[in-house]
Amino acid sequence: MGGVVLLPDMGKAEWQAIENVQAYPVTGKTGAELYASIGERGPKAGIGRAIAFTNFKLTWTRKYEPQGNACVLTVARPKLIITYRLPKPAERLPAPVQKSWDTFISGVRQHERVHGDLIKDMVKKIEAVSVGLTAADDPQCRKIRVDLTARLGELSRAQRQQSRDFDRAELSNGGNVHQLVLALVNGQ
Secondary structure, eight states: OOOEEOOTTSSOOOOOOEEEEEEEEEOOSSHHHHHHHHHHHSOEETTEEOSOEEEEEEEEEEEEEEETTEEEEEEEEEEEEEEEEEEEESSOOOHHHHHHHHHHHHHHHHHHHHHHHHHHHHHHHHHHHHTTOEESSOTTSOHHHHHHHHHHHHHHHHHHHHHHHHHHHHHSTTSHHHHHHHHHHTTO
16 A cells, blocks of 8 residues: 655754845935835835845755665755845935834844745745655655655645735734834834
8 A cells, every 4th residue: 555654853954044135225315205215116026016025945955765665755955045135225314214214124124034934934844744755656756756746835835825924914004014114104
C-alpha cells in the first residue's frame, strides 16, 4: 500500500533569512506632500501603489534518496532572501515633519516585518513537511516530488491569505497603518 510518511527532524539545518531594505525616494516638505509622493512613487501592488512592499526569493537545496522501493527527502535547506521596499525622504525635512515621519516610517517598518515573519513561518512549515517526507513505491523519486509540490502549494496559499488578512485589518479605517497615514498627513 503506497503512502507518504513524515519522519521527524532528519536533515534540518539551521538557517537564517537574509533581509534587505531597499529605499525609494519621496519628496515633500509636509506630511501631506510626502504621502502624495508615496502615491506617485511607491511600489506597484495590485492595481495601484503601496506605501511599502515585502517580497522574497526562496530557493532550496534538497536531497532525495531512494531507500529500497521508497524515496525519502533527507535534506531540505532553504535560502530565503526577504526584501523590504520602503519610502525615504530625498531631502532633509523640517524638524516637526521629521518627527512625524520617524513615527510613520517606524510603524510602516513594523508592519512590513510582520509580513517578513509570515514568510519565515511559511519556510519553517515547508521545512517541517519536507525533511523526512517518504513516498512508498517510488524508487525513482518521482511521486514524492508531486506530493511535495502539492503540500508546498497549500502552505504558500495559506501564507498569502494570512498576509492579505493582515493588510486588510491594518489598512482598514481605524487600522494601524491607516492611523499612521492620518498622523503623517495631519502633521501629528
